[in-house]
Amino acid sequence: xxxxxxxxxxTPLAAVHESLGAKMVxxxxxxxxxxxxxxxxxxxxxxxxVGIFDVSHMGEILISGRPAREFVxxxxxxxxxxxxxxxxxxxxxxxxxxTIVDDLLxxxxxxxxxLLVVNAANREKDFEHIQSHRISKxxxxxxxxxxxxxxxxxxxxxxVLEACPIFVPVRQKLNSIPYYRHFCFSYNGxxxxxxxxxxxxxxxxxxxxxxxxxxxxxxxxxxxxxxxGIAPAGLAARDTLRFEASFCLYGRELDDKxxxxxxxxxxxxxxxxxxxxxxxxxxxxxxxxxxxxxxxxELAGRSIGxxxxxxxxxxxxxxxxxxxxxxxxxxxxxxxxxxxTKEAKKGDRFEVEIRGKRVEARRTPLPFYKSRAK
Amino acid sequence: xxxDKMRFSKEHEWVxxxxxxxxxxxxxxxxxxxxxxxxxxxxxxxxxxxxxFMEPMGTIEAVKTVADLYAPISGAVKEVNKKLEDEPELTNxxxxxxxxxxxxxxxxxxxxxxxxxxxxxxxxxxxx
Numbered sequence: 001x002x003x004x005x006x007x008x009x010x011t012p013l014a015a016v017h018e019s020l021g022a023k024m025v026x027x028x029x030x031x032x033x034x035x036x037x038x039x040x041x042x043x044x045x046x047x048x049x050v051g052i053f054d055v056s057h058m059g060e061i062l063i064s065g066r067p068a069r070e071f072v073x074x075x076x077x078x079x080x081x082x083x084x085x086x087x088x089x090x091x092x093x094x095x096x097x098x099t100i101v102d103d104l105l106x107x108x109x110x111x112x113x114x115l116l117v118v119n120a121a122n123r124e125k126d127f128e129h130i131q132s133h134r135i136s137k138x139x140x141x142x143x144x145x146x147x148x149x150x151x152x153x154x155x156x157x158x159x160v161l162e163a164c165p166i167f168v169p170v171r172q173k174l175n176s177i178p179y180y181r182h183f184c185f186s187y188n189g190x191x192x193x194x195x196x197x198x199x200x201x202x203x204x205x206x207x208x209x210x211x212x213x214x215x216x217x218x219x220x221x222x223x224x225x226x227x228x229g230i231a232p233a234g235l236a237a238r239d240t241l242r243f244e245a246s247f248c249l250y251g252r253e254l255d256d257k258x259x260x261x262x263x264x265x266x267x268x269x270x271x272x273x274x275x276x277x278x279x280x281x282x283x284x285x286x287x288x289x290x291x292x293x294x295x296x297x298e299l300a301g302r303s304i305g306x307x308x309x310x311x312x313x314x315x316x317x318x319x320x321x322x323x324x325x326x327x328x329x330x331x332x333x334x335x336x337x338x339x340x341t342k343e344a345k346k347g348d349r350f351e352v353e354i355r356g357k358r359v360e361a362r363r364t365p366l367p368f369y370k371s372r373a374k
Numbered sequence: 375x376x377x378d379k380m381r382f383s384k385e386h387e388w389v390x391x392x393x394x395x396x397x398x399x400x401x402x403x404x405x406x407x408x409x410x411x412x413x414x415x416x417x418x419x420x421x422x423x424x425x426x427f428m429e430p431m432g433t434i435e436a437v438k439t440v441a442d443l444y445a446p447i448s449g450a451v452k453e454v455n456k457k458l459e460d461e462p463e464l465t466n467x468x469x470x471x472x473x474x475x476x477x478x479x480x481x482x483x484x485x486x487x488x489x490x491x492x493x494x495x496x497x498x499x500x501x502x
Contacts, residue, residue, distance in 0.1 A: 034438075035411060038411065038412050039411055039412045040463070236437060240437060301415075302415035303415055303417065304414065304415065304435045304440070306440070326435070328437075333415075355433065
C-alpha cells in the first residue's frame with residue numbers, strides 16, 4: 001500500500017471520534033479511528049448485537065451517461081450486463097495481465113449511472129486505470145468527497161435503522177431489501193443511499209450520506225441503537241471481522257501481483273463475457289490453473305501468524321501468511337495464506353514460522369466464520 | 375498491589391519486590407497494556423529458567439501487534455501465572471494484580487535501583 005506523505009485527511013466524523021476518545025491512526029491518507037475501547041469488545045458487539053463504523057475513507061467513483069453499463073462491464077471481471085437499478089455486485093478490476101487493480105462494489109443507481117465503491121488507498125490508481133480503458137463517452141468522476149459512509153452491522157442492524165426517525169419513511173424498504181441490493185431516498189433535499197452490504201460477515205447496511213449530514217446520521221442511529229446495545233467499532237475490529245468472514249483485503253490477500261483465481265475470487269470472473277480488461281491472461285490462467293492458492297490455516301496454540309510469515313510443508317517454504325489473527329469468535333489462532341497450488345493439493349499439514357519457531361498449522365476451509373443471516 | 379512500592383523499566387515492565395526475601399513479581403504496566411490493546415497470547419519463560427536484566431524473556435501478542443517482553447530483573451523463574459494461558463485478557467483488566475506474569479528469585483536485587491519509581495515512570499510516558 002502506498003505510504004501517504006501529505007497531510008492526513010479527516011472524515012466528517014472526526015469530532016465525533018474525538019469526543020468518544022477513539023485511538024486515531026493514519027490509514028490510506030486519512031486519520032481513522034482504529035478502536036474506541038477494546039477491539040475484542042467491538043468485535044463481539046458486531047457479532048452479537050450491532051456496531052456502527054465510520055468508513056468515509058472509502059472511495060466512490062461515479063460512471064454516468066451513455067453507455068455507462070458497457071463501459072463498466074469492460075473494466076470489471078464480473079458481469080454487470082443484467083444488473084438492474086438497485087443491484088449491487090462484488091467484483092475485481094484487472095490489468096491486461098490479469099493482476100488485480102482493486103476489488104470493489106458496483107451499484108446501479110439508475111440506468112447509465114453506476115457507483116463504484118473502491119478502497120481508499122487505491123482511489124487514484126483506480127480512477128486512472130478506469131480512465132485509461134475508457135471505450136465510451138460515459139463520464140468518470142471521483143465523487144469520494146461528496147459522500148460520508150456509515151456502516152451499521154450486526155444482527156440488530158435492521159431493527160436499529162427501523163427505529164431511527166430518519167429512516168421512518170423507508171421502513172418498508174429496510175424490512176424487505178435483500179442482501180446485495182440498495183435503495184435511495186431523499187432526506188432534507190439530499191440523496192441518501194442505503195445498501196445491504198458490509199465487510200463484517202453479519203447482517204448490515206452501508207449508508208451513504210452527504211458529509212455535512214454525517215454527524216446527524218451518526219447521532220440519530222446511535223440513539224436509536226441504544227436499546228439494542230449499539231457501540232462504535234473501529235478499523236481494527238472491522239479487520240478481525242472481515243478476517244473471520246474471510247473477505248479478501250487489498251494490501252493483504254489482494255495486490256498488484258495477484259490474480260482473482262489465485263485469491264479464490266474466480267467466481268467474480270465471468271470468462272465468457274465477450275471482452276473485459278485482463279480476459280486473455282485470465283483465460284490462460286484458468287486453463288493452466290493458478291500457481292498459488294489462498295488457503296485457511298488453523299495454528300496449534302495461541303501465537304499468531306502475521307502478514308509475511310513463511311509457510312512451509314515438509315522442510316520447504318511453500319508460501320506466506322497474508323492475514324493472521326486470533327479469532328475472537330472461534331477462539332483459535334487462524335491465518336489466511338498463499339501457498340503453491342501443488343502443495344495445497346498434496347496435503348493439509350503445514351507449518352508457520354513465528355519468530356524462528358515452527359508452529360503446526362492445519363488447513364481449514366474458508367470462510368472461517370459464516371453468519372446465519374447476512 | 376501498590377504502584378508506589380513497584381519499580382518500572384523503560385520497556386514498561388514492573389517489578390514488585392515483596393518483603394525481605396529475594397522474591398519479586400513481574401508484569402507489564404497499565405500504560406503498556408492499554409497501548410497494546412487486547413492481549414491474546416503471552417509467551418512467558420518457563421519455571422526454572424534464568425532471566426537476565428533487560429534481555430528478552432518472552433513476547434506479548436495483541437490483536438494488532440506483537441511486542442517483546444524484557445526481564446526487568448535477573449534471576450530464576452520460580453512461578454509462572456498459568457491463568458494467563460487461557461485468560462491473557464487478565465493482563466488488560468488487571469495489569470498490576472491478576473494479570474502478573476512471573477515470580478522471580480532475584481540474583482541481584484541491586485538492579486532494582488536501576489529501575490524507575492512510579493513517579494519517574496509516569497513522567498517518562500508523559501514525554502513519550
